[in-house]
Amino acid sequence: MEVTQQKCACSDCVCIVNVDKALKKNGKNYCSESCANGHPEGSGCGHTGCKCHG
Ligand SMILES: [Zn+2]
Ligand SMILES: [Zn+2]
Ligand SMILES: [Zn+2]
Structure with missing residues (x-):
């Protein structure tokens, strides 16, 4: 199974999320x-x- 990871779309956010x-x-x-x-x-x-807060 393929897991695709992507940075959170919030520009200040550094988190990586599983697209899933x-x-x-x-x-x-x-x-x-x-x-x-x-x-x-x-x-x-x-x-x-x-440190993102928008
Ligand atoms: Zn974050
Ligand atoms: Zn985020
Ligand atoms: Zn954010």
Whole structure:
């Protein structure tokens, strides 16, 4: 089975997501709901070492 990995589509996010398990929005793959929604409340994705908050 082939697993495709891709960087989260949030530009500040450094997380790598499995396309299989990614949160999909507008055809892009995100690591978390806050990334997919553009960090509406300024919260990060919650992953260690990642500083994205939109
Ligand atoms: Zn992240
Ligand atoms: Zn992300
Ligand atoms: Zn993000």
